[in-house]
Amino acid sequence: MTEWTDFGAPRWIALLGGLAIMGSPVEAASLSSCVASLKKQAVQSGVRAEIASGMLDGATYDEKVIRFSSSQPEYKTPIWDYMAFLVDPERISDGKALLRKHDATLKSVEKRYGVDRHIVLAVWGIESDYGQFQGDFYTPHALANLACAGGRRSKYFRGELIKTLKIASDGHVAPKAFRGSWAGAFGQTQFMPTTYQRLAVDHDGDGHKDLVNSVPDALASTANFLKDAGWRDHRPWGYEVTLPEGYNGPSGRKKRAPFSTWAQRGVAKVDGKRLSGNTEAALIQPAGSNGPAFLVTRNFEAIRSYNVSTSYALAISLLSELVSGGEPFKAPWPTANPGLSRAQRLDLQKLLNSNGFNVGEPDGKVGPATRAGIKKAEAHFGLTVTGRPAWEVYSRLGGR
Structure with missing residues (x-):
């Protein structure tokens, strides 16, 4: 996942109720003492001592973990930016190739779980770019920082850390692979x-x-x-x-009604x-009355539960359609300044x-440095200063 920039508030932030998690910064001495306590608790919970x-x-204070946990997104990402980034040509092409490569597995999964x-492939594509990017942080050390920092959610993170250690202790995931x-x-x-x-399967x-x-x-x-x-x-x-x-x-x-009623x-x-x-199904218009409209079933709500965001669920839904040979949404998003794909964002930088x-x-x-650069470029060209990675500033800089 990226630094609050492209995904909105991820599902674990929704789970935490959007709370500012941290108390005061973790000092080295207090972190060391807390980690010793965590080790003891883990062993008492059935984790092997050597694990x-x-x-x-080696867990040390991680400024990025602390900063991310106590900050909120700079702005709400417009849905057309979100969709342009998450459902771009590269992700669609990769998805089609992996649909063929893992055909037998995906069909067996579909048969077993219904x-x-x-949709399963699309979740994989959007959560980690089909396994290519699983995250920047070593999970136990990140959770130790969160558990030891105090604040209203430290108990929650302590529990998540103990469960992480237990997963490794039981031999499911290698200790260094988190x-x-x-x-x-x-x-x-x-x-x-x-x-x-609760839900992982072999x-x-x-x-x-x-x-x-x-x-x-x-x-x-x-x-x-x-399911x-x-x-x-x-x-x-x-x-x-x-x-x-x-x-x-x-x-x-x-506000749900049968498809026949909507007709x-x-x-x-x-x-x-x-x-x-x-x-x-229910009628949603995520960009307002001038944008696309959708009738969504309870299956859409199941997708949305993975990350409590309508934009996220629509991205999963659209990507699933496109990797299976379907067509893009027909109605345009109501903007004259659309968002950029990943390749275009790299080119923008x-x-x-x-x-x-x-x-x-x-x-x-x-991230912050790129947004600052975009703002300077927007001001230079006399554009409204937003910091958005969008078509207008990209084209002014020479992007095509």
């Missing part, structure tokens, strides 16, 4: 340790539930999560729809086909540097 020591020895394999988010989510589909203990049959190195285990565990969250195999996630002119009927995720209200699939049947707005080494990740 507890091996995974917690969850659309394209890489993930600053908040403790790890593996190819980013499970929190508590979620792992799909490849090797006796280990390894979400880090085993693609079958990661995909099956994701399907198990979605547990309410996914049912007889329903679609939803459809893009058109509304009758001047529509002022029900809308919102909680009576004049709502139709965007391809013109009539809605029918008793499957219940290079252009900022070459035009004198230094943002450091280009890596495609839009």
Whole structure:
């Protein structure tokens, strides 16, 4: 996961209720004492002593973990930025290739859990770029910082740390393999340790539930999560729809009605086909009345539970359609200044540097330094200063 920049508030922040987690910064002496206490608690909880020591020895104060835990996003990412970044040509192309490569596994997962394999693949693609980027942080050390920093959630993180050590102690994931988010989510589909203990599965049959190195285990565990969250195999996630002119009927995720009722209200699939049947759905317009409209079922809510964000669930839904040969959403997002793909963001950073707005080494990740450079470029060109990695400033710098 990136530094608050491209994903909004991840699901573990939603789980924590958006709280500022930290008390005061962790001093070296107090961290050392706290880590010793954590080792003792872990052993008392059934973790092998050598695992507890091996995974917690060397834990030091991590400024980034502390900063991320006590800060909120600079701004709410517009949905068209979010979608442009998450559902870009590279992720679609990679997804199609991996759909073929892991065809047997995905079909077996779909058969066993009743969850659309394209949805499972899309979660994998968006959570870790199909396992290519599982996170910057060593999970036990990040959780130790959070558990030892005080504040209202230290008990929660202490529990997540003990569960992490237990996963390693039980032999499911190698002690050094835990890489993930600053908040403790790890593996190819980013499970929190508590979620792992409840829903992770051994799909490849090797006796280990390894979400880090085993693609079958990661995909099956994701399907198990979605099934547990309410996914049912007889329903679609939803459809893009058109509304009758001047529509002022029900809308919102909680206002559900059968597809047949929506048809009576004049709502139709965007391809013109009539809605029918008793499957219940809700009408959402995530960009307002001037943007695309969707009827979403409870399967969409299951996706949304993975990361409590409508934008996230739509990105998963769209990516699943595109990797399976479907078409993009038809209605345009209501903006004249759309967002950029990952390749374009990397190019934007290079252009900022070459035009004198230094943002450091280009890596495609839009953090504080890149936003500062964008703001300087926007001011230079007389644009509204936003710090957004968007088309208008990109094209002014020479992007195409």
